[in-house]
Amino acid sequence: MMRSKSVRRGRAIGLAAAVTVGLGLFSPGAANADTFIPLPGGSITRTLGDGTVVHLSLVNESAKISGSLGATPLHRNVWTSARVIADVSGPGASSAGIQLNPGYVVGCQVNLASLGTSEQDSEAAPTVSGGAITPAVPTIGTTETLTVAPGQAVTKYLLDIEQPDDYGNESHKKHPTVNGPHASVSWTDETFAVDGCAGYAQARAFTFADVSTSAGESIISVWGAPFSMG
Amino acid sequence: MSKFQVIGRRRPVHLAFMAVATMLAIGIWSPQAAADAFVRLPNGHIEGPGVKITSTGERAIISPSLAANGAGRTSWVSGNVTVDIDTPNGVVGPNNGAQNNAGTDDSSTHGSSGLTVGYLVGCQVALGSFGPSLGMSLSATPTVAVGLSFPISPGQVVWYQIDNKDMTKSGRYYLNYQDVPMDVQGCGGFAQARQFSVVEVVGADYHKVTLYGQPFSIG
Numbered sequence: 001m002m003r004s005k006s007v008r009r010g011r012a013i014g015l016a017a018a019v020t021v022g023l024g025l026f027s028p029g030a031a032n033a034d035t036f037i038p039l040p041g042g043s044i045t046r047t048l049g050d051g052t053v054v055h056l057s058l059v060n061e062s063a064k065i066s067g068s069l070g071a072t073p074l075h076r077n078v079w080t081s082a083r084v085i086a087d088v089s090g091p092g093a094s095s096a097g098i099q100l101n102p103g104y105v106v107g108c109q110v111n112l113a114s115l116g117t118s119e120q121d122s123e124a125a126p127t128v129s130g131g132a133i134t135p136a137v138p139t140i141g142t143t144e145t146l147t148v149a150p151g152q153a154v155t156k157y158l159l160d161i162e163q164p165d166d167y168g169n170e171s172h173k174k175h176p177t178v179n180g181p182h183a184s185v186s187w188t189d190e191t192f193a194v195d196g197c198a199g200y201a202q203a204r205a206f207t208f209a210d211v212s213t214s215a216g217e218s219i220i221s222v223w224g225a226p227f228s229m230g
Numbered sequence: 231m232s233k234f235q236v237i238g239r240r241r242p243v244h245l246a247f248m249a250v251a252t253m254l255a256i257g258i259w260s261p262q263a264a265a266d267a268f269v270r271l272p273n274g275h276i277e278g279p280g281v282k283i284t285s286t287g288e289r290a291i292i293s294p295s296l297a298a299n300g301a302g303r304t305s306w307v308s309g310n311v312t313v314d315i316d317t318p319n320g321v322v323g324p325n326n327g328a329q330n331n332a333g334t335d336d337s338s339t340h341g342s343s344g345l346t347v348g349y350l351v352g353c354q355v356a357l358g359s360f361g362p363s364l365g366m367s368l369s370a371t372p373t374v375a376v377g378l379s380f381p382i383s384p385g386q387v388v389w390y391q392i393d394n395k396d397m398t399k400s401g402r403y404y405l406n407y408q409d410v411p412m413d414v415q416g417c418g419g420f421a422q423a424r425q426f427s428v429v430e431v432v433g434a435d436y437h438k439v440t441l442y443g444q445p446f447s448i449g
Protein backbone atom coordinates (compact mmCIF):
# COMPACT_ATOMS: atom_id res chain seq x y z
CA MET A 1 0.00 0.00 0.00
CA MET A 2 2.87 2.31 0.80
CA ARG A 3 4.47 1.45 -2.50
CA SER A 4 1.46 2.09 -4.60
CA LYS A 5 1.07 5.49 -2.98
CA SER A 6 4.63 6.53 -3.57
CA VAL A 7 4.30 5.47 -7.17
CA ARG A 8 1.27 7.68 -7.45
CA ARG A 9 3.06 10.51 -5.76
CA GLY A 10 5.99 10.16 -8.13
CA ARG A 11 3.61 10.42 -11.00
CA ALA A 12 2.17 13.62 -9.61
CA ILE A 13 5.62 15.18 -9.37
CA GLY A 14 6.43 13.96 -12.86
CA LEU A 15 3.29 15.60 -14.14
CA ALA A 16 4.13 18.87 -12.45
CA ALA A 17 7.59 18.79 -13.98
CA ALA A 18 6.18 18.01 -17.40
CA VAL A 19 3.75 20.88 -17.12
CA THR A 20 6.49 23.22 -16.01
CA VAL A 21 8.75 22.23 -18.87
CA GLY A 22 5.85 22.36 -21.28
CA LEU A 23 5.26 25.99 -20.42
CA GLY A 24 8.92 26.75 -20.85
CA LEU A 25 9.26 28.03 -17.33
CA PHE A 26 12.79 26.75 -17.04
CA SER A 27 14.22 29.19 -19.53
CA PRO A 28 14.07 32.53 -17.78
CA GLY A 29 17.34 33.79 -19.22
CA ALA A 30 17.50 35.22 -22.68
CA ALA A 31 14.93 37.89 -23.33
CA ASN A 32 13.89 37.93 -26.95
CA ALA A 33 14.97 40.84 -29.04
CA ASP A 34 12.23 43.38 -29.48
CA THR A 35 10.39 43.10 -32.77
CA PHE A 36 9.43 46.36 -34.40
CA ILE A 37 6.19 46.50 -36.38
CA PRO A 38 5.53 49.58 -38.52
CA LEU A 39 1.81 50.16 -38.95
CA PRO A 40 -0.07 52.07 -41.61
CA GLY A 41 -2.28 54.16 -39.32
CA GLY A 42 -5.50 55.44 -40.81
CA SER A 43 -7.54 58.51 -41.55
CA ILE A 44 -11.13 59.49 -42.06
CA THR A 45 -12.97 62.66 -43.08
CA ARG A 46 -16.60 63.26 -42.25
CA THR A 47 -18.97 66.11 -42.96
CA LEU A 48 -21.38 66.67 -40.12
CA GLY A 49 -25.03 67.70 -40.44
CA ASP A 50 -24.27 71.38 -40.05
CA GLY A 51 -21.63 71.34 -42.77
CA THR A 52 -18.68 71.13 -40.40
CA VAL A 53 -15.85 68.94 -41.70
CA VAL A 54 -13.89 66.76 -39.30
CA HIS A 55 -10.63 65.18 -40.36
CA LEU A 56 -9.38 62.50 -38.01
CA SER A 57 -6.07 60.75 -38.62
CA LEU A 58 -3.88 58.19 -36.91
CA VAL A 59 -0.25 58.74 -37.87
CA ASN A 60 3.25 57.51 -37.00
CA GLU A 61 1.78 54.29 -35.73
CA SER A 62 4.05 51.46 -34.67
CA ALA A 63 4.30 48.64 -32.17
CA LYS A 64 7.19 46.85 -30.55
CA ILE A 65 6.78 43.30 -29.33
CA SER A 66 8.70 43.36 -26.08
CA GLY A 67 9.08 40.46 -23.71
CA SER A 68 6.61 40.47 -20.86
CA LEU A 69 8.02 40.39 -17.37
CA GLY A 70 5.83 37.33 -16.88
CA ALA A 71 8.37 35.63 -19.16
CA THR A 72 6.33 32.64 -20.27
CA PRO A 73 4.86 31.97 -23.70
CA LEU A 74 1.49 32.72 -22.14
CA HIS A 75 2.38 36.36 -21.56
CA ARG A 76 2.26 38.89 -24.41
CA ASN A 77 3.44 42.43 -24.28
CA VAL A 78 3.61 45.24 -26.83
CA TRP A 79 4.76 48.82 -26.64
CA THR A 80 2.75 51.04 -28.92
CA SER A 81 3.39 54.48 -30.33
CA ALA A 82 1.18 56.72 -32.45
CA ARG A 83 -0.41 60.12 -32.72
CA VAL A 84 -4.03 60.87 -33.41
CA ILE A 85 -5.01 64.28 -34.74
CA ALA A 86 -8.42 65.89 -35.11
CA ASP A 87 -8.94 68.99 -37.22
CA VAL A 88 -12.28 70.70 -37.57
CA SER A 89 -13.11 73.17 -40.32
CA GLY A 90 -16.24 74.77 -41.74
CA PRO A 91 -19.13 76.55 -40.07
CA GLY A 92 -18.80 74.82 -36.70
CA ALA A 93 -15.03 75.24 -36.32
CA SER A 94 -15.20 78.34 -34.13
CA SER A 95 -17.47 76.64 -31.60
CA ALA A 96 -15.88 73.19 -31.76
CA GLY A 97 -15.05 71.10 -28.73
CA ILE A 98 -13.03 67.92 -29.24
CA GLN A 99 -12.62 64.92 -27.00
CA LEU A 100 -10.22 62.22 -28.18
CA ASN A 101 -10.52 58.75 -26.64
CA PRO A 102 -7.50 56.72 -27.78
CA GLY A 103 -7.09 53.06 -26.96
CA TYR A 104 -6.49 49.54 -28.19
CA VAL A 105 -8.66 46.49 -28.55
CA VAL A 106 -6.63 43.53 -27.34
CA GLY A 107 -7.87 40.08 -28.23
CA CYS A 108 -6.73 36.66 -27.09
CA GLN A 109 -7.85 33.37 -28.66
CA VAL A 110 -7.66 31.12 -25.64
CA ASN A 111 -7.69 32.25 -22.07
CA LEU A 112 -5.66 30.11 -19.72
CA ALA A 113 -6.92 31.02 -16.32
CA SER A 114 -5.53 28.36 -14.11
CA LEU A 115 -3.35 25.38 -14.63
CA GLY A 116 -3.62 23.06 -11.72
CA THR A 117 -3.11 19.52 -10.76
CA SER A 118 -4.88 18.27 -7.79
CA GLU A 119 -4.53 14.73 -6.76
CA GLN A 120 -7.20 13.43 -4.51
CA ASP A 121 -6.79 10.16 -2.77
CA SER A 122 -9.79 8.96 -0.99
CA GLU A 123 -10.03 5.86 1.05
CA ALA A 124 -13.25 4.12 1.53
CA ALA A 125 -14.18 3.40 5.08
CA PRO A 126 -13.14 0.04 6.38
CA THR A 127 -16.04 -2.27 6.09
CA VAL A 128 -17.12 -4.51 8.88
CA SER A 129 -18.11 -7.97 7.88
CA GLY A 130 -18.74 -10.87 10.20
CA GLY A 131 -16.91 -9.36 13.18
CA ALA A 132 -13.62 -8.91 11.31
CA ILE A 133 -12.51 -5.61 9.93
CA THR A 134 -11.31 -5.66 6.37
CA PRO A 135 -9.85 -2.52 4.90
CA ALA A 136 -11.50 -1.82 1.62
CA VAL A 137 -9.51 -1.43 -1.52
CA PRO A 138 -8.42 2.19 -1.76
CA THR A 139 -10.14 4.12 -4.48
CA ILE A 140 -8.00 6.59 -6.33
CA GLY A 141 -9.51 9.75 -7.64
CA THR A 142 -7.06 11.70 -9.66
CA THR A 143 -7.97 14.99 -11.24
CA GLU A 144 -5.66 16.96 -13.40
CA THR A 145 -7.30 20.13 -14.53
CA LEU A 146 -6.39 22.75 -17.05
CA THR A 147 -8.85 25.59 -17.06
CA VAL A 148 -9.19 26.87 -20.58
CA ALA A 149 -11.78 29.29 -21.82
CA PRO A 150 -12.34 31.22 -25.03
CA GLY A 151 -10.34 34.40 -24.86
CA GLN A 152 -11.93 37.78 -25.12
CA ALA A 153 -11.33 40.97 -27.00
CA VAL A 154 -11.01 43.73 -24.43
CA THR A 155 -11.08 47.46 -25.05
CA LYS A 156 -8.34 49.27 -23.17
CA TYR A 157 -8.11 53.02 -23.10
CA LEU A 158 -4.84 54.88 -22.90
CA LEU A 159 -5.68 57.85 -20.75
CA ASP A 160 -6.83 58.33 -17.21
CA ILE A 161 -7.75 61.95 -16.62
CA GLU A 162 -9.14 62.78 -13.25
CA GLN A 163 -11.40 65.71 -12.61
CA PRO A 164 -14.16 66.55 -10.19
CA ASP A 165 -17.65 66.07 -11.54
CA ASP A 166 -20.40 68.68 -11.19
CA TYR A 167 -20.91 67.66 -7.58
CA GLY A 168 -17.23 67.66 -6.72
CA ASN A 169 -16.96 63.88 -6.71
CA GLU A 170 -14.11 61.89 -8.20
CA SER A 171 -14.48 61.20 -11.89
CA HIS A 172 -12.10 59.72 -14.41
CA LYS A 173 -12.23 60.43 -18.12
CA LYS A 174 -10.54 58.66 -20.99
CA HIS A 175 -10.04 61.87 -22.92
CA PRO A 176 -8.80 65.42 -22.58
CA THR A 177 -11.32 68.07 -23.59
CA VAL A 178 -10.12 70.73 -25.98
CA ASN A 179 -12.18 73.79 -26.88
CA GLY A 180 -11.02 74.72 -30.35
CA PRO A 181 -10.76 73.35 -33.86
CA HIS A 182 -7.58 71.30 -33.32
CA ALA A 183 -6.62 68.57 -30.87
CA SER A 184 -4.17 65.70 -30.78
CA VAL A 185 -2.90 62.97 -28.51
CA SER A 186 0.43 61.26 -28.98
CA TRP A 187 1.86 58.30 -27.14
CA THR A 188 5.27 56.69 -27.05
CA ASP A 189 5.91 53.14 -25.81
CA GLU A 190 2.57 52.65 -24.14
CA THR A 191 2.22 49.09 -22.83
CA PHE A 192 -0.62 46.75 -23.75
CA ALA A 193 -0.41 43.23 -22.43
CA VAL A 194 -2.16 39.93 -21.92
CA ASP A 195 -1.27 37.65 -19.04
CA GLY A 196 -2.29 34.08 -19.63
CA CYS A 197 -3.17 33.83 -23.31
CA ALA A 198 -2.72 30.30 -24.65
CA GLY A 199 -3.47 31.11 -28.28
CA TYR A 200 -3.02 33.81 -30.83
CA ALA A 201 -3.17 37.38 -29.49
CA GLN A 202 -3.66 40.51 -31.52
CA ALA A 203 -4.32 44.18 -30.98
CA ARG A 204 -5.64 47.14 -32.93
CA ALA A 205 -5.48 50.87 -32.29
CA PHE A 206 -8.55 53.06 -32.37
CA THR A 207 -9.65 56.52 -31.36
CA PHE A 208 -13.17 57.71 -30.81
CA ALA A 209 -13.46 61.43 -31.34
CA ASP A 210 -16.36 63.24 -29.80
CA VAL A 211 -16.80 66.50 -31.68
CA SER A 212 -19.37 69.00 -30.60
CA THR A 213 -20.27 72.27 -32.27
CA SER A 214 -22.93 74.82 -31.41
CA ALA A 215 -25.39 72.95 -33.62
CA GLY A 216 -24.19 69.34 -33.55
CA GLU A 217 -22.76 66.46 -31.62
CA SER A 218 -20.94 63.59 -33.30
CA ILE A 219 -18.83 60.55 -32.70
CA ILE A 220 -16.24 59.66 -35.32
CA SER A 221 -13.80 56.81 -35.07
CA VAL A 222 -10.55 55.92 -36.75
CA TRP A 223 -9.02 52.45 -36.62
CA GLY A 224 -5.52 51.21 -37.26
CA ALA A 225 -4.61 47.86 -38.75
CA PRO A 226 -4.70 44.76 -36.51
CA PHE A 227 -1.30 43.33 -35.62
CA SER A 228 -0.08 40.19 -33.91
CA MET A 229 1.24 40.50 -30.38
CA GLY A 230 3.68 37.63 -31.06
CA MET B 231 -9.58 -4.36 16.07
CA SER B 232 -5.85 -4.65 16.39
CA LYS B 233 -5.43 -4.51 12.65
CA PHE B 234 -7.39 -1.31 12.49
CA GLN B 235 -5.09 0.31 15.04
CA VAL B 236 -2.05 -0.61 13.00
CA ILE B 237 -3.48 1.16 10.02
CA GLY B 238 -4.33 4.11 12.20
CA ARG B 239 -0.69 4.44 13.25
CA ARG B 240 0.79 3.98 9.83
CA ARG B 241 -1.19 6.61 8.04
CA PRO B 242 0.17 9.66 9.88
CA VAL B 243 3.70 8.50 9.09
CA HIS B 244 2.79 8.30 5.47
CA LEU B 245 1.22 11.74 5.54
CA ALA B 246 4.26 13.19 7.24
CA PHE B 247 6.42 11.70 4.51
CA MET B 248 4.32 13.38 1.86
CA ALA B 249 4.46 16.69 3.64
CA VAL B 250 8.23 16.51 3.92
CA ALA B 251 8.64 15.61 0.28
CA THR B 252 6.42 18.51 -0.66
CA MET B 253 8.31 20.99 1.43
CA LEU B 254 11.64 19.81 0.09
CA ALA B 255 10.31 20.16 -3.42
CA ILE B 256 9.63 23.86 -2.98
CA GLY B 257 12.61 24.49 -0.81
CA ILE B 258 10.90 25.46 2.39
CA TRP B 259 13.66 23.95 4.45
CA SER B 260 16.37 26.38 3.53
CA PRO B 261 15.50 29.31 5.71
CA GLN B 262 18.96 30.73 6.20
CA ALA B 263 19.04 34.16 4.63
CA ALA B 264 21.00 34.30 1.43
CA ALA B 265 23.32 37.25 0.94
CA ASP B 266 21.58 40.29 -0.48
CA ALA B 267 22.18 40.75 -4.16
CA PHE B 268 23.06 44.24 -5.32
CA VAL B 269 22.10 45.19 -8.87
CA ARG B 270 23.33 48.35 -10.53
CA LEU B 271 21.13 49.32 -13.46
CA PRO B 272 22.01 51.35 -16.53
CA ASN B 273 20.89 54.92 -17.13
CA GLY B 274 18.03 55.52 -19.53
CA HIS B 275 16.87 58.35 -21.72
CA ILE B 276 13.97 59.04 -24.04
CA GLU B 277 12.73 62.12 -25.86
CA GLY B 278 9.21 62.81 -26.98
CA PRO B 279 7.43 65.95 -28.14
CA GLY B 280 8.33 68.58 -25.52
CA VAL B 281 9.63 65.96 -23.09
CA LYS B 282 13.01 64.55 -22.11
CA ILE B 283 13.14 61.85 -19.45
CA THR B 284 16.45 60.76 -17.95
CA SER B 285 16.90 57.98 -15.43
CA THR B 286 20.17 57.77 -13.49
CA GLY B 287 21.60 55.94 -10.51
CA GLU B 288 19.02 53.19 -10.53
CA ARG B 289 19.85 50.26 -8.30
CA ALA B 290 18.16 47.39 -6.56
CA ILE B 291 18.97 45.17 -3.61
CA ILE B 292 17.30 41.79 -3.64
CA SER B 293 16.79 39.80 -0.49
CA PRO B 294 14.61 36.88 0.48
CA SER B 295 11.29 37.74 1.99
CA LEU B 296 10.85 37.30 5.72
CA ALA B 297 8.30 34.66 4.82
CA ALA B 298 11.36 32.51 4.00
CA ASN B 299 9.61 29.94 1.86
CA GLY B 300 11.23 30.53 -1.52
CA ALA B 301 8.04 31.92 -3.02
CA GLY B 302 8.45 35.39 -1.50
CA ARG B 303 11.10 37.95 -2.36
CA THR B 304 11.78 41.51 -1.35
CA SER B 305 13.63 44.09 -3.34
CA TRP B 306 14.71 47.56 -2.36
CA VAL B 307 14.86 49.99 -5.23
CA SER B 308 16.48 53.39 -5.60
CA GLY B 309 16.74 55.82 -8.46
CA ASN B 310 16.66 59.35 -9.79
CA VAL B 311 14.44 60.53 -12.61
CA THR B 312 14.90 63.94 -14.21
CA VAL B 313 12.40 65.49 -16.60
CA ASP B 314 12.82 68.47 -18.89
CA ILE B 315 9.42 69.56 -20.03
CA ASP B 316 7.87 72.15 -22.26
CA THR B 317 4.27 72.41 -21.16
CA PRO B 318 1.37 74.82 -21.03
CA ASN B 319 0.75 76.03 -17.51
CA GLY B 320 -1.60 73.81 -15.58
CA VAL B 321 -3.70 74.07 -12.47
CA VAL B 322 -3.78 71.00 -10.30
CA GLY B 323 -7.30 69.85 -9.55
CA PRO B 324 -8.47 67.59 -6.75
CA ASN B 325 -7.35 64.03 -7.26
CA ASN B 326 -7.11 60.62 -5.73
CA GLY B 327 -4.50 59.32 -8.12
CA ALA B 328 -4.47 56.97 -11.06
CA GLN B 329 -6.93 54.12 -11.32
CA ASN B 330 -4.29 51.88 -12.91
CA ASN B 331 -6.57 50.63 -15.66
CA ALA B 332 -4.91 48.30 -18.16
CA GLY B 333 -3.43 50.40 -20.95
CA THR B 334 -2.89 53.56 -18.92
CA ASP B 335 0.60 52.63 -17.72
CA ASP B 336 -0.61 53.48 -14.19
CA SER B 337 -0.42 57.18 -14.98
CA SER B 338 -3.04 59.90 -14.82
CA THR B 339 -3.29 63.66 -14.98
CA HIS B 340 -5.60 66.05 -13.20
CA GLY B 341 -5.25 69.48 -14.72
CA SER B 342 -1.49 69.77 -15.05
CA SER B 343 1.26 67.76 -16.69
CA GLY B 344 2.59 64.95 -14.57
CA LEU B 345 5.43 62.55 -13.98
CA THR B 346 4.79 59.06 -12.61
CA VAL B 347 7.57 56.69 -11.60
CA GLY B 348 7.13 53.09 -10.60
CA TYR B 349 7.96 49.48 -11.32
CA LEU B 350 6.45 46.79 -13.45
CA VAL B 351 6.70 43.56 -11.50
CA GLY B 352 6.11 40.26 -13.23
CA CYS B 353 5.84 36.75 -11.92
CA GLN B 354 6.00 33.66 -14.11
CA VAL B 355 3.82 31.38 -12.11
CA ALA B 356 1.37 32.31 -9.43
CA LEU B 357 0.95 29.79 -6.70
CA GLY B 358 -2.36 29.29 -5.05
CA SER B 359 -2.18 27.77 -1.65
CA PHE B 360 0.16 24.89 -2.05
CA GLY B 361 0.40 21.96 0.26
CA PRO B 362 -1.09 18.88 1.64
CA SER B 363 -4.56 19.35 2.88
CA LEU B 364 -5.37 16.75 5.45
CA GLY B 365 -8.86 16.09 6.44
CA MET B 366 -9.41 13.46 9.03
CA SER B 367 -12.57 12.84 10.85
CA LEU B 368 -13.38 10.10 13.27
CA SER B 369 -16.84 8.80 13.29
CA ALA B 370 -18.61 5.49 13.37
CA THR B 371 -17.13 4.88 9.98
CA PRO B 372 -13.64 6.43 10.03
CA THR B 373 -12.77 8.21 6.81
CA VAL B 374 -9.50 9.69 5.77
CA ALA B 375 -9.31 12.11 2.90
CA VAL B 376 -5.91 13.15 1.69
CA GLY B 377 -5.66 15.90 -0.85
CA LEU B 378 -2.48 17.33 -2.25
CA SER B 379 -3.15 20.28 -4.44
CA PHE B 380 -0.98 22.80 -6.16
CA PRO B 381 -3.03 25.22 -8.19
CA ILE B 382 -0.85 27.06 -10.65
CA SER B 383 -1.81 29.94 -12.87
CA PRO B 384 0.12 32.23 -15.16
CA GLY B 385 1.67 34.99 -13.10
CA GLN B 386 0.48 38.56 -13.39
CA VAL B 387 2.42 41.63 -14.33
CA VAL B 388 1.50 44.49 -12.04
CA TRP B 389 2.20 48.21 -12.14
CA TYR B 390 3.47 49.44 -8.84
CA GLN B 391 3.62 53.22 -8.50
CA ILE B 392 6.42 54.65 -6.36
CA ASP B 393 5.62 58.34 -6.57
CA ASN B 394 4.42 61.10 -8.86
CA LYS B 395 5.01 64.78 -9.42
CA ASP B 396 2.75 67.45 -10.89
CA MET B 397 4.48 69.75 -13.37
CA THR B 398 2.54 72.99 -13.58
CA LYS B 399 4.91 74.92 -15.82
CA SER B 400 7.84 74.35 -18.16
CA GLY B 401 11.18 73.53 -16.61
CA ARG B 402 13.18 70.75 -15.03
CA TYR B 403 11.70 68.42 -12.45
CA TYR B 404 13.21 65.69 -10.28
CA LEU B 405 11.93 62.58 -8.62
CA ASN B 406 14.30 60.71 -6.30
CA TYR B 407 13.67 57.61 -4.24
CA GLN B 408 15.89 55.53 -2.02
CA ASP B 409 15.44 51.95 -0.79
CA VAL B 410 11.74 51.66 -1.44
CA PRO B 411 10.67 48.10 -0.63
CA MET B 412 8.81 46.03 -3.19
CA ASP B 413 7.48 42.67 -2.22
CA VAL B 414 6.54 39.67 -4.29
CA GLN B 415 4.72 36.91 -2.46
CA GLY B 416 3.44 33.59 -3.72
CA CYS B 417 5.42 33.55 -6.92
CA GLY B 418 6.40 30.04 -7.93
CA GLY B 419 8.66 30.95 -10.82
CA PHE B 420 11.06 33.54 -11.99
CA ALA B 421 10.15 37.08 -10.91
CA GLN B 422 11.48 40.24 -12.44
CA ALA B 423 10.94 43.97 -12.33
CA ARG B 424 11.59 46.99 -14.48
CA GLN B 425 11.37 50.71 -13.82
CA PHE B 426 8.90 52.85 -15.72
CA SER B 427 8.65 56.63 -15.91
CA VAL B 428 5.64 58.20 -17.58
CA VAL B 429 5.30 61.85 -18.48
CA GLU B 430 2.00 63.23 -19.66
CA VAL B 431 1.87 66.70 -21.15
CA VAL B 432 -1.53 68.38 -21.11
CA GLY B 433 -2.84 70.81 -23.69
CA ALA B 434 -4.54 70.76 -27.05
CA ASP B 435 -1.68 68.57 -28.25
CA TYR B 436 -1.58 65.97 -25.51
CA HIS B 437 1.55 63.83 -25.24
CA LYS B 438 2.32 60.75 -23.25
CA VAL B 439 5.81 59.29 -23.15
CA THR B 440 7.02 56.24 -21.25
CA LEU B 441 10.64 55.34 -20.45
CA TYR B 442 11.48 51.80 -19.31
CA GLY B 443 14.51 50.70 -17.35
CA GLN B 444 16.34 47.46 -17.84
CA PRO B 445 14.56 44.41 -16.44
CA PHE B 446 16.26 42.72 -13.49
CA SER B 447 15.60 39.45 -11.76
CA ILE B 448 14.26 39.48 -8.26
CA GLY B 449 14.99 35.80 -7.79
